[in-house]
Amino acid sequence: MAVSTVYTVQIQSLNSISTPSKSHLGFNQLLYSSGKKTRRATHISCSADNDKTVVIGLAADSGCGKSTFMRRLTSVFGGAAEPPKGGNPDSNTLISDMTTVICLDDYHSLDRNGRKEKGVTALDPKANDFDLMYEQVKAVKEGIAVDKPIYNHVTGLIDPPELIKPPKIFVIEGLHPMYDARVRELLDFSIYLDISPEVKFAWKIQRDMAERGHSLESIKASIEARKPDFDAYIDPQKQYADAVIEVLPTQLIPDDEGKVLRVRLIMKEGVKYFNPVYLFDEGSTISWVPCGRKLTCSYPGIKFAYGPETYFGHEVSVLEMDGQFDRLDELIYVESHLSNISTKFYGEVTQQMLKHADFPGSNNGTGLFQTIVGLKIRDLYEQIVASKVAAPLEATKA
Ligand SMILES: Nc1ncnc2c1ncn2[C@@H]1O[C@H](COP(=O)(O)OP(=O)(O)OP(=O)(O)O)[C@@H](O)[C@H]1O
Numbered sequence: 001m002a003v004s005t006v007y008t009v010q011i012q013s014l015n016s017i018s019t020p021s022k023s024h025l026g027f028n029q030l031l032y033s034s035g036k037k038t039r040r041a042t043h044i045s046c047s048a049d050n051d052k053t054v055v056i057g058l059a060a061d062s063g064c065g066k067s068t069f070m071r072r073l074t075s076v077f078g079g080a081a082e083p084p085k086g087g088n089p090d091s092n093t094l095i096s097d098m099t100t101v102i103c104l105d106d107y108h109s110l111d112r113n114g115r116k117e118k119g120v121t122a123l124d125p126k127a128n129d130f131d132l133m134y135e136q137v138k139a140v141k142e143g144i145a146v147d148k149p150i151y152n153h154v155t156g157l158i159d160p161p162e163l164i165k166p167p168k169i170f171v172i173e174g175l176h177p178m179y180d181a182r183v184r185e186l187l188d189f190s191i192y193l194d195i196s197p198e199v200k201f202a203w204k205i206q207r208d209m210a211e212r213g214h215s216l217e218s219i220k221a222s223i224e225a226r227k228p229d230f231d232a233y234i235d236p237q238k239q240y241a242d243a244v245i246e247v248l249p250t251q252l253i254p255d256d257e258g259k260v261l262r263v264r265l266i267m268k269e270g271v272k273y274f275n276p277v278y279l280f281d282e283g284s285t286i287s288w289v290p291c292g293r294k295l296t297c298s299y300p301g302i303k304f305a306y307g308p309e310t311y312f313g314h315e316v317s318v319l320e321m322d323g324q325f326d327r328l329d330e331l332i333y334v335e336s337h338l339s340n341i342s343t344k345f346y347g348e349v350t351q352q353m354l355k356h357a358d359f360p361g362s363n364n365g366t367g368l369f370q371t372i373v374g375l376k377i378r379d380l381y382e383q384i385v386a387s388k389v390a391a392p393l394e395a396t397k398a
């Protein structure tokens with residue numbers, strides 16, 4: 001059978017800065033096949049086990065807890081996540097032993113001035129290069145290193161690219177991981193952080209007013225200015241997510257200002273390698289107040305709920321927590337009543353939560369559900385790897 005060679009070829013790009021390389025795909029390069037069957041040339045560098053890069057998508061608006069979630073996720077896999085060594089100090093990438101997290105802001109095709117001139121926001125697809133995003137995520141998934149551009153949030157400019165080598169787990173986080181159907185297809189698992197407007201406002205005030213010195217009016221104006229594009233391009237992605245973490249004001253206190261949270265973990269049924277978590281009895285509808293002798297609760301208490309629902313036409317299971325923990329060490333009591341949480345030992349969720357007690361949301365359902373989703377992703381990764389190891393063995397038996 002004739003097998004064609006693969007060539008790296010130049011294509012037009014807005015950002016053609018990198019020189020053609022034999023060892024990885026630059027962002028102005030493409031795989032080119034001259035025949036029906038394509039085989040990658042040996043000069044293209046691949047990871048040792050190049051068919052095992054698992055791709056995870058995390059979507060949310062800016063300031064909605066993506067970085068916090070990523071810190072919890074990388075901690076589950078062990079090892080600290082650091083920016084690329086010796087690289088651009090304004091890189092948005094975080095690398096640990098097992099994971100590489102890239103921020104999709106790096107695929108902005110218009111810089112801050114360009115957006116201003118054209119009158120578009122960063123949320124608008126016109127300000128982003130989805131062709132490049134697709135080509136590069138696909139390459140990394142196939143074990144090929146890429147030169148990814150960097151969007152510099154300090155200067156508002158697009159900086160020279162950085163090399164991204166294929167990791168075991170490749171997380172693409174940002175505004176649009178599920179917007180483009182081709183990129184969506186590459187995801188092994190996807191998560192959407194759905195923060196209600198009231199809570200988003202409270203978090204923005206906390207960060208941008210207290211930590212960055214912005215005025216209340218400017219925060220309100222920025223949320224308002226982004227809203228039409230958020231509704232048009234970001235929010236609709238939640239229908240594609242395998243898991244959604246929905247963050248709402250509490251129902252335990254009337255008119256609370258977003259301090260006490262009601263958090264819902266919406267888990268799609270029928271996703272390969274993902275078995276939704278359940279409380280007490282799978283498929284039942286449960287309401288549970290764990291407060292009492294085994295769990296200390298001050299006002300307004302804690303309420304859990306679990307049950308089947310429909311979400312954008314999909315069958316889902318929903319686990320809900322309203323309220324906040326007084327004592328994190330007592331979380332073990334709640335953990336012991338949850339099933340399918342994919343822990344490796346009894347109390348692993350509680351251990352993770354205690355380890356990062358200083359992260360935002362550690363006393364409520366945001367931290368709890370982010371930790372659980374992190375464990376589910378580890379489990380998904382291990383199952384995918386096991387299935388790929390088993391596949392060639394099965395083939396040799398046949
Ligand atoms: N679970 C939470 N509970 C309370 N506050 C939170 C929570 N998660 C995030 N925040 C608040 O929101 C702010 C932004 O969080 P984070 O940096 O994780 O979001 P982000 O989506 O990565 O933001 P950006 O895209 O703008 O960098 C934090 O500084 C904190 O004030």
Ligand SMILES: O=C(CO)[C@H](O)[C@H](O)COP(=O)(O)O
Nearest residue numbers: 062105112122153154156175
């Ligand atoms: O929505 C965003 C995602 O982080 C940012 O606003 C977007 O990336 C533009 O960044 P900047 O405001 O730094 O120019």
